[in-house]
Amino acid sequence: MELLISFALFTLLGVVTVAIVSQRNLVAVVILGSIYSFLIASVMVVLDAVDVALTEASVGAGISTVLLLAGLKLTRTRDYRGQDPNVVGALLAIAVGGALVWGSLVLPPFGAPDAPIHQHVAPRYIEGAGTEIGVPNIVTAVLADYRGFDTLGETTVVFVAGMAVLLLLRRSSLQSAPPSDDEQPAMSGDLVLRVGTKLILPFILLFALYVQFHGDYGPGGGFQAGVIAASAVILLGLTLGLRRARRIAPPALAHAMIPLGVLIFAGTGVATMLLGGDFLEYAVLAHEAKEGHHLGIMLVEAGVLVTVSGTMISLFYAFVERGR
Amino acid sequence: MDLINAALSKYVYVVTIFLMVAGLFVVVARANMIKKLVGLSIFQSSVYLLYLGPAKIFGATAPILDSDYTAY
Numbered sequence: 001m002e003l004l005i006s007f008a009l010f011t012l013l014g015v016v017t018v019a020i021v022s023q024r025n026l027v028a029v030v031i032l033g034s035i036y037s038f039l040i041a042s043v044m045v046v047l048d049a050v051d052v053a054l055t056e057a058s059v060g061a062g063i064s065t066v067l068l069l070a071g072l073k074l075t076r077t078r079d080y081r082g083q084d085p086n087v088v089g090a091l092l093a094i095a096v097g098g099a100l101v102w103g104s105l106v107l108p109p110f111g112a113p114d115a116p117i118h119q120h121v122a123p124r125y126i127e128g129a130g131t132e133i134g135v136p137n138i139v140t141a142v143l144a145d146y147r148g149f150d151t152l153g154e155t156t157v158v159f160v161a162g163m164a165v166l167l168l169l170r171r172s173s174l175q176s177a178p179p180s181d182d183e184q185p186a187m188s189g190d191l192v193l194r195v196g197t198k199l200i201l202p203f204i205l206l207f208a209l210y211v212q213f214h215g216d217y218g219p220g221g222g223f224q225a226g227v228i229a230a231s232a233v234i235l236l237g238l239t240l241g242l243r244r245a246r247r248i249a250p251p252a253l254a255h256a257m258i259p260l261g262v263l264i265f266a267g268t269g270v271a272t273m274l275l276g277g278d279f280l281e282y283a284v285l286a287h288e289a290k291e292g293h294h295l296g297i298m299l300v301e302a303g304v305l306v307t308v309s310g311t312m313i314s315l316f317y318a319f320v321e322r323g324r
Numbered sequence: 325m326d327l328i329n330a331a332l333s334k335y336v337y338v339v340t341i342f343l344m345v346a347g348l349f350v351v352v353a354r355a356n357m358i359k360k361l362v363g364l365s366i367f368q369s370s371v372y373l374l375y376l377g378p379a380k381i382f383g384a385t386a387p388i389l390d391s392d393y394t395a396y
Contacts, residue, residue: 002382002383003329003332003333003382006332006336006380007332007335007336010335010336010339010340011339013339013343014339014342014343017342017343017346017347017366018346020346020350020362020363020366021346021349021350021363026356026358026359029358029359029362030358030362032362033362033365033366036365036366036369037365037369040369040372040373043373043376044372044376047373047376047377047379047380048380048381048384048385048386048387048396049372049376049379049386050386050388052372052376056369056372060365060369064365068358068361068362071358071361072358075357075358077356077358086352086353088352088353089349089352089353090349090353092348092349092352093345093346093348093349093352093353094345096344096345096348097341097342097344097345100341100344100345101338101341104334104337104338104341107337107377107378108378109329109330109333110332110333110334110336110337110377110378110380111333111380111381111382112381113381113382113384113395115378115379115381117378117379118379118381126387126389126396129389130389136388136389136390137387137388137389138387138388138389138396139387139388217388218388219386219388
């Protein structure tokens with residue numbers, strides 16, 4: 001059964017990819033890309049990778065589609081003209097594909113429990129997540145605790161990338177006239193969208209909080225919750241107007257959140273050092289080691305939430321304001 | 325039946341590699357930047373699949389500890 005579902009989903013993935021490669025209308029390419037992300041998220045659920053599936057569904061199918069459409073509006077392109085078949089690209093693709101297929105011949109059969117990937121560190125983490133960390137979601141235990149240092153690096157990458165995009169897009173917003181606030185949003189005429197947005201907004205925010213604080217026990221955590229919370233603000237900006245969105249999430253606040261989250265994350269590490277432990281050694285945060293781990297993971301995930309949601313909201317504002 | 329299972333299990337890897345190659349081709353051969361970005365995201369997610377595919381165990385569950393399951 002699992003094999004059949006994987007077969008169907010992988011076939012759909014291949015079909016959508018062929019459509020993306022051959023499609024010349026860029027709006028269609030972006031929408032197909034959104035469908036592709038949704039399919040990938042479904043495949044990840046089948047492959048038991050629920051945390052990364054949640055990320056892919058919110059980032060790939062949600063926010064990046066909005067940002068790509070905003071980019072299309074900025075560049076005012078819809079189609080691009082046909083070009084000569086690219087022989088170098090095709091040869092490179094065939095060569096890489098051949099090498100990869102050759103390498104895949106020695107991969108263990110799909111779904112086998114005795115594959116080498118399950119023999120090394122994986123049993124250690126499965127064993128330790130319950131006894132050492134006390135967190136049922138092993139992904140959260142690895143991400144925020146065992147590999148907390150890597151996640152600090154990832155959060156810093158989000159911070160640096162957000163800053164770079166903001167700096168790139170900001171330059172011309174100084175040259176052009178300041179945006180006027182009374183402009184009607186693109187989709188404000190649609191009654192169903194406006195009422196639907198108002199109805200669904202509290203539930204999106206509630207779901208973001210659930211994903212954030214339930215990350216220890218189920219799929220989720222700071223990255224996913226940050227993107228979901230930002231998508232609520234983006235939805236508000238798209239349907240009810242930027243002015244309403246700015247009142248709830250002022251751009252200055254969103255900008256300030258980007259470094260603040262990294263500061264919370266790194267500050268947790270410094271706090272553990274001041275309490276006599278190593279950097280990000282959560283056990284010293286409370287009297288009992290497991291409680292300390294819980295507290296540390298919660299603080300670190302809060303830092304990730306703040307940076308990710310701040311970055312996403314700031315990127316949305318930067319794109320939309322430049323498009324005026 | 326075993327033969328079908330073996331073919332299907334290779335199929336997963338072949339599609340993953342196809343996605344990777346298609347993404348690479350779009351990035352190299354297409355001039356438009358938006359199209360390159362979509363191609364790059366195809367390439368990127370196929371790398372995830374290359375990690376996740378060999379790690380799948382039939383009958384196992386997602387890595388969230390639960391007393392009803394022993395395989396993750």
